[in-house]
Amino acid sequence: MPRYGKITKEIYGELLAVTGPGGVTADEEALDNYAWDQAGRVWGHMPEAVVKPADTEQVSKIMKIASRERIPVTPRGAGSGLNGGAVPRAGGIVLSLERMNRILEIDPVNRVAVVEPGVVTNDLCRAAAERGFLYAGYPMSTETSFIGGNFATNAGGGKVIRYGSTRRHILGAEVVLPSGEVLELGGRYRKDTWGYSLLSLLVGSEGTLAVATKLIVNLEPKPGRTVNLLACYPTVEQLVESVAKVIGSGRRIISCEFMDRKLVKYTTEYLGCTLPEQERSEAYLLIQLEGDTDEQLEDGYETVGKICLAGGAFEVFVAESRTDSAAMWNVRQNGLEGMRAKDPYACSSGDLMVPLSAVPEMLRRIKKIAEEWNVEIGIIAHIGDGNIHPIPLKPDGMSPEEWARYAEDFFAALIREAIALGGVGSGEHGVGHVKQKILLENKTPAELEVLRGVKKAFDPLGIMNPGKMFSPLEED
């Protein structure tokens, strides 16, 4: 197999002829914006060119050129990923979908929206709400992330406990193969046993198999009214014991989120606010409940509130207004920014996934390992799903480059514990290249062989997002 091709002047011209003026750039300063994602700059790598197609036909033509010349192509949404999934490790083309950002249709009878991949998730949420529907994919980065990136990472977020991850909401997709061929998968219908579900497989494949150019997504009927509760606990152990009871209460729980003391401290400092009982709380549960009527809502928050208090919470606050609710969620949604305000090298790729029954033990092991590694951490978690995000700060005096390796090893140690407890190393952030090493260590040779066979079925030349997940990076 030859090495990857380079973007010559001729190829640059050819790409520009496909996209038209402004669609291709190789300007060093402009390229830098596309060299890294929210994993952090130290995990970045410069592309040779950024190409911004305006439609499917252009994507197809670009992929044909890339295949012909064996040029690596890394699809990119908003760049809000947390594991370097959109980083062009082998150089080549960053294929930015930012210009393909139209909501093409809201179809109320079939309860779907048809969108281009560059639509900001929140714009889709708003457009759906205006028509009386809910788009239930809800990553924490909803204000910035693109729906195409949600598709590529099978994004989770704050509503998974009720509505499931992104895969559940993707009913159809138009995708372009590395060869430039266009496939139409699924559609405006809700069941499909018409051949293997390539669609299910593509969700979460991190741009290593194909480029999505159009998505048909499920819309949920407009939800009932919601209410938010904030429960303040003296110990993490007591909080965790409440969680299974809250989930099992039979009430309509939309979210069940966890924040520990450190995270709340730094985030409230960053935001200039406080949460109730902040001095004496070790951890918080933020719970969102749904109901159709006042009575249901009241029954919901009374039941859940009692569970929390019986479990040892100091207090349970019920948000009385939109403003109260927004204040509670503001801290949760800005947890990463809060940690980054304290230390710009705070690493957010941590994304441990364990069975609910293993959450208490996992939290104990995280604390223990953080101490052993001499790393200060804050923790946020979609705790109702068993999905835990420890966010470590760079130790003083360590260089950013040392930290990149150190943090990878730190997470590898945590992931080994998660796997030992019956879990995996990522519930929603994906693998990218930050977690590649530990993924390879963890998968059996038999599974890796199948995974690589699947990759080859889509991408025989190995040009799609090389060096990610389980695919090796061919070194020059």
Added chain:
Amino acid sequence: MPRYGKITKEIYGELLAVTGPGGVTADEEALDNYAWDQAGRVWGHMPEAVVKPADTEQVSKIMKIASRERIPVTPRGAGSGLNGGAVPRAGGIVLSLERMNRILEIDPVNRVAVVEPGVVTNDLCRAAAERGFLYAGYPMSTETSFIGGNFATNAGGGKVIRYGSTRRHILGAEVVLPSGEVLELGGRYRKDTWGYSLLSLLVGSEGTLAVATKLIVNLEPKPGRTVNLLACYPTVEQLVESVAKVIGSGRRIISCEFMDRKLVKYTTEYLGCTLPEQERSEAYLLIQLEGDTDEQLEDGYETVGKICLAGGAFEVFVAESRTDSAAMWNVRQNGLEGMRAKDPYACSSGDLMVPLSAVPEMLRRIKKIAEEWNVEIGIIAHIGDGNIHPIPLKPDGMSPEEWARYAEDFFAALIREAIALGGVGSGEHGVGHVKQKILLENKTPAELEVLRGVKKAFDPLGIMNPGKMFSPLEED
């Protein structure tokens, strides 16, 4: 590539040594039971041997022998499939999972059940209910089908509208590859972006990629109480117009099922019962609603009842008792048996899937084509999903062999219409070999190439269930 291997006396002995006495048979009479499924005898084919492993290790050893000798292996559950998916078209081994039928665990904290593939779906439903949970996979064949078969076909059924098809309920699986290697996929957790989702891909792969030997399935919290409504309509058109309004009512609709006049006529004759207004009804809607309280239930059936009456229903009957409900559902669940009582060659592989908005037009086209083809049909449908099952009777004087070809062509004609309306040829029954020809006609060369590449990644020797879906049958 050599032809498939045959089961010699030596290999027979080797298989028997794996399973122990009673685990292998080549007795002609016994084999006949494993030669066909509910597609019908005319789509059957005799195996050379039936092998019944007792555990995963035995499955692995059997697959190693089969790989070494290139003997075809067709996994089989209850044989309740409707498209010949479990028919051993190339002979070889039928791998019956009937002895692996234990419910290994109900895990209430993680809300999962761990089961072997040979568990009857209804046994799982009952075991879950005893612990206060719901297993929400609910194929119409729940009394006979195995959970392993539900996995293999991504079974749908009567509760999809609320809970989704089987894929949504499979959280983990132990599977044996054709090579005999065992993979552990997923687990007792609910989010996973740790490499491609081979698990999602395997659901619905009809035993062409691997054999599932253990499944971890999602349990839902115990549902609220339900109530059943039967609405009787003078015309199909009026009924169909009500459906989108019922679905969009915001009430908790669990099922929305359709039965036409012919199907009700033959099925009530078979069961020796009647449905209300049977003389003047062209079609029925059977709707199940959920609520937590009497008030919610009442609000639900009043709202939905009014929608149906406003849409032209003669009457809407609310089941007052369990007996009433059972009587309504009895007709729905025995629709196929009712048609088969009229004509043992009634073909049940029909499984059209269209967007909800296309249901009225699809029903018109089904009637038109049935007339053109001179075929008498009854229709049942998961109409709330847009999933329609026309069941044709063999015309008088046609031989069963002619009928097998005629019915395939009849369904191919219908499937072309479903595809033209934005749908596909199967929502839940799968492809098997009965619909292979029309599948191949419908998929693009680019998609077929990817599908075959995926198949090769799992099954390089082509021994898993040959001649199904898009895989050709190698002729001797």
